[in-house]
Amino acid sequence: MSIESNLLKKERQNVTFSVEELTNVWDGGKEDTEIRRKVVKVFGDDPVLKSPPICTMTREERYTEATRKCVYIFRNMLQKNGIYPGSKEFEHFWNAMPIEYTLLIHMGAFIPCIMSFGSEEQVAKWLPLSANLNIICTYAQTELGHGSFLRGLETEATFDRETQEFVINCPKVSSMKWWPGDMGLNANHALVMANLIVGGKKYGMHPFMVQIRDLSTHMPLPGVTVGDIGSKMGFEAIDNGFLYMKNVRIPRENLLNKNSEVKPDGTYVKKASDRLMYGSMVNLRVNLPKSQAIDVLAKACTIAIRYSAVRRQGLLNPGGAEVAVLDYTLQQHKLIPQLATVYATKFAGEGIIKKHQAFLQNMAKGNISDLAEIHALSASFKASVSEQCTEGVEVCRRACGGHGYSQASGLPHLLSKVTPTCTYEGENTVLYLQTARYLVKCAKEKAADLPESILFLVQPIQNARGNITSLDNLALYFKNRAALCVQAASKKVNQMSNKGLAMHEAWDKSSVQLVHATKAYVIQYIFDAFASFVKEVKCSKSVKEILEDLCCLYGLHYINNCSGDFLKLGILTAHHCNIAEEAEIALLEKLRPNAVGIVDAFDFTDSSMESCLGAYDGNVYERLFDMAKLSPLNKEPVHQASYKYLRPYLLEGRDILEGAKSKL
Numbered sequence: 162m163s164i165e166s167n168l169l170k171k172e173r174q175n176v177t178f179s180v181e182e183l184t185n186v187w188d189g190g191k192e193d194t195e196i197r198r199k200v201v202k203v204f205g206d207d208p209v210l211k212s213p214p215i216c217t218m219t220r221e222e223r224y225t226e227a228t229r230k231c232v233y234i235f236r237n238m239l240q241k242n243g244i245y246p247g248s249k250e251f252e253h254f255w256n257a258m259p260i261e262y263t264l265l266i267h268m269g270a271f272i273p274c275i276m277s278f279g280s281e282e283q284v285a286k287w288l289p290l291s292a293n294l295n296i297i298c299t300y301a302q303t304e305l306g307h308g309s310f311l312r313g314l315e316t317e318a319t320f321d322r323e324t325q326e327f328v329i330n331c332p333k334v335s336s337m338k339w340w341p342g343d344m345g346l347n348a349n350h351a352l353v354m355a356n357l358i359v360g361g362k363k364y365g366m367h368p369f370m371v372q373i374r375d376l377s378t379h380m381p382l383p384g385v386t387v388g389d390i391g392s393k394m395g396f397e398a399i400d401n402g403f404l405y406m407k408n409v410r411i412p413r414e415n416l417l418n419k420n421s422e423v424k425p426d427g428t429y430v431k432k433a434s435d436r437l438m439y440g441s442m443v444n445l446r447v448n449l450p451k452s453q454a455i456d457v458l459a460k461a462c463t464i465a466i467r468y469s470a471v472r473r474q475g476l477l478n479p480g481g482a483e484v485a486v487l488d489y490t491l492q493q494h495k496l497i498p499q500l501a502t503v504y505a506t507k508f509a510g511e512g513i514i515k516k517h518q519a520f521l522q523n524m525a526k527g528n529i530s531d532l533a534e535i536h537a538l539s540a541s542f543k544a545s546v547s548e549q550c551t552e553g554v555e556v557c558r559r560a561c562g563g564h565g566y567s568q569a570s571g572l573p574h575l576l577s578k579v580t581p582t583c584t585y586e587g588e589n590t591v592l593y594l595q596t597a598r599y600l601v602k603c604a605k606e607k608a609a610d611l612p613e614s615i616l617f618l619v620q621p622i623q624n625a626r627g628n629i630t631s632l633d634n635l636a637l638y639f640k641n642r643a644a645l646c647v648q649a650a651s652k653k654v655n656q657m658s659n660k661g662l663a664m665h666e667a668w669d670k671s672s673v674q675l676v677h678a679t680k681a682y683v684i685q686y687i688f689d690a691f692a693s694f695v696k697e698v699k700c701s702k703s704v705k706e707i708l709e710d711l712c713c714l715y716g717l718h719y720i721n722n723c724s725g726d727f728l729k730l731g732i733l734t735a736h737h738c739n740i741a742e743e744a745e746i747a748l749l750e751k752l753r754p755n756a757v758g759i760v761d762a763f764d765f766t767d768s769s770m771e772s773c774l775g776a777y778d779g780n781v782y783e784r785l786f787d788m789a790k791l792s793p794l795n796k797e798p799v800h801q802a803s804y805k806y807l808r809p810y811l812l813e814g815r816d817i818l819e820g821a822k823s824k825l
């Protein structure tokens with residue numbers, strides 16, 4: 162056994178709680194852990210799902226492998242193993258997915274969209290076809306010229322009463338659809354968001370089913386120009402695409418008409434609120450943070466903490482042995498708060514998923530009164546979690562020194578996967594501003610008219626009592642800060658407007674404060690939800706203590722990073738800030754011996770991380786060497802390029818050196 166493996170073994174011997182029990186808490190119960198492990202094993206054992214490590218493949222190989230595996234998974238594995246939407250197996254299915262996948266937009270965005278925009282007949286037609294991969298459909302909303310401002314989308318769907326068709330057109334280059342996943346190469350249909358025009362009148366953005374490729378040849382249909390947008394910062398296996406449509410005709414029935422319809426005579430019928438057009442985005446904002454950001458940070462923490470426990474560099478005691486870098490307080494200060502972020506965002510996110518499910522049930526009965534609240538909450542939650550996780554993964558990557566820059570560490574892949582979560586499904590700033598709009602409105606309301614999650618905004622500020630680092634007091638600081646920030650930002654908007662600025666100008670001039678206030682609001686929500694979870698969870702004392710420490714650390718780390726805000730608002734004094742700083746350092750020291758146990762509890766398999774630094778056995782140096790040997794550049798002992806371009810000068814060098822030798 163290598164020295165490094167031995168070090169990790171010793172770390173595990175020193176853990177003071179049951180790792181298995183924490184895994185159960187993380188998964189949502191013992192039964193969930195069993196189900197997840199069963200799904201992971203089925204996938205892990207299947208030889209069809211084996212591929213070379215992604216860092217040894219070209220983009221084309223990565224796309225081909227991911228598509229091959231995903232077709233196999235969605236066609237052959239899901240049903241056979243009882244993994245269908247709504248089942249417990251499905252909830253844990255992400256943990257079993259290969260490290261790269263395609264058909265994500267088809268399965269994860271298009272299918273939910275057809276359910277929310279399609280009438281019963283349309284769902285009956287399109288759902289079985291798409292579930293069986295008989296059609297592959299992308300979600301084509303963003304255009305080259307517009308992504309955030311949806312009222313600015315340019316693609317048009319004009320009703321032709323004569324033929325009972327819609328004519329789809331992208332009038333300019335800037336109007337072509339750009340970015341949608343699965344669109345470049347795999348899709349033969351697109352759910353196109355286009356401006357509906359009937360009898361010369363514009364009705365705004367509506368969803369249309371458009372066939373873009375021939376079902377037998379897969380060639381683009383007449384009027385369609387479609388392809389891959391090229392190499393990106395990450396997501397190399399995914400065929401994000403462009404789609405330029407010129408006079409593409411689709412039948413009238415292809416307007417997804419659950420919420421609005423065009424009758425044969427051209428009458429436009431609105432059946433539900435325009436806001437429901439945005440419902441598919443709320444659905445993804447609620448559901449994607451866990452698999453695309455929180456689990457990504459959890460993996461980065463696993464890699465960085467295991468590696469830091471075996472990487473020895475420098476001395477803590479002069480004359481003593483070299484120490485594991487995890488023993489430095491500064492390394493703990495980088496990494497352990499990231500673990501707290503993983504836990505806080507995961508449990509807060511579960512609360513939002515439940516709220517969204519309740520909203521969907523009410524919507525089915527015609528009640529959408531909670532729409533504004535769930536939109537505001539999901540928008541700011543997606544923005545905050547994507548930001549925290551992206552920053553966290555980069556912290557983990559840098560905490561691994563030089564090896565963190567190597568693809569073999571698995572960390573660059575994780576970083577390039579989490580970074581675009583700040584952009585897709587709503588650019589974060591734009592989403593924060595949406596929530597700000599809601600908060601400013603709420604701040605003017607009476608308590609009786611507000612949902613519970615927002616009541617604190619209009620309630621009197623309460624003072625903390627007793628231990629300033631208790632979870633109750635931390636929750637109170639976050640609430641007071643959020644309330645004061647929202648009130649200050651609202652006041653600024655009003656002052657600007659009273660000075661004579663138009664409302665949109667007053668809003669823009671106050672937007673820095675508005676986004677700041679929204680961030681304060683969503684952090685208080687996340688902290689509060691995590692603290693409530695920790696109080697209520699049924700588990701042993703030792704596991705509870707770990708969770709309480711992580712929760713307290715999440716709060717303290719955040720406060721210490723923006724103590725200026727708490728001081729400025731009069732919530733904390735300089736004395737409080739000193740106590741908070743020391744309390745955080747004490748918690749790091751307390752959690753340090755359990756750090757490896759806490760990441761082990763995530764229970765990621767080695768194959769789900771493809772990391773030489775983060776594997777369970779800690780054999781980091783052998784793994785790095787083995788991976789380097791697999792580099793395509795090492796296929797031959799002499800690479801043709803170095804031989805071809807360098808040889809003349811090397812020969813010169815040889816002659817000089819040999820001449821020098823013969824003179825000696």
Ligand SMILES: CC/C=C\C/C=C\C/C=C\C/C=C\C/C=C\C/C=C/C(=O)SCCNC(=O)CCNC(=O)[C@H](O)C(C)(C)COP(=O)(O)OP(=O)(O)OC[C@H]1O[C@@H](n2cnc3c(N)ncnc32)[C@H](O)[C@@H]1OP(=O)(O)O
Nearest residue numbers: 268269302308309310311436439443448449536585586587
């Ligand atoms: C096998 C798979 C199984 C399972 C899947 C599970 C998990 C998910 C996993 C997979 C997916 C993961 C990764 C996928 C990777 C990439 C996918 C990427 C996809 C995309 O990016 S799709 C494109 C997304 N685009 C956007 O999000 C655009 C952002 N812009 C907007 O949302 C709006 O245009 C904007 C900014 C809100 C418009 O602002 P504007 O001020 O112009 O508003 P309007 O005048 O249009 O409307 C104002 C009014 O409406 C309210 N409102 C706005 N949005 C919503 C909403 N979403 N819901 C409800 N209400 C909304 C707004 O508050 C205003 O109300 P008010 O007047 O104030 O009362």
Ligand SMILES: Cc1cc2nc3c(=O)[nH]c(=O)nc-3n(C[C@H](O)[C@H](O)[C@H](O)COP(=O)(O)OP(=O)(O)OC[C@H]3O[C@@H](n4cnc5c(N)ncnc54)[C@H](O)[C@@H]3O)c2cc1C
Nearest residue numbers: 301302303307308309340341342581584585586587588590
């Ligand atoms: C990996 C990836 C996958 C994607 N998949 C899909 C997909 O499947 N389907 C699809 O339709 N789209 C997809 N997209 C597109 C994505 O949804 C958009 O890129 C995103 O919504 C942001 O829009 P934008 O690119 O127009 O950014 P812009 O809005 O142009 O943003 C540029 C800058 O302007 C700022 N800004 C914009 N508006 C305002 C404002 N009102 N106030 C202040 N600042 C503002 C932003 O904060 C940002 O800093 C994907 C994108 C990526 C990166």
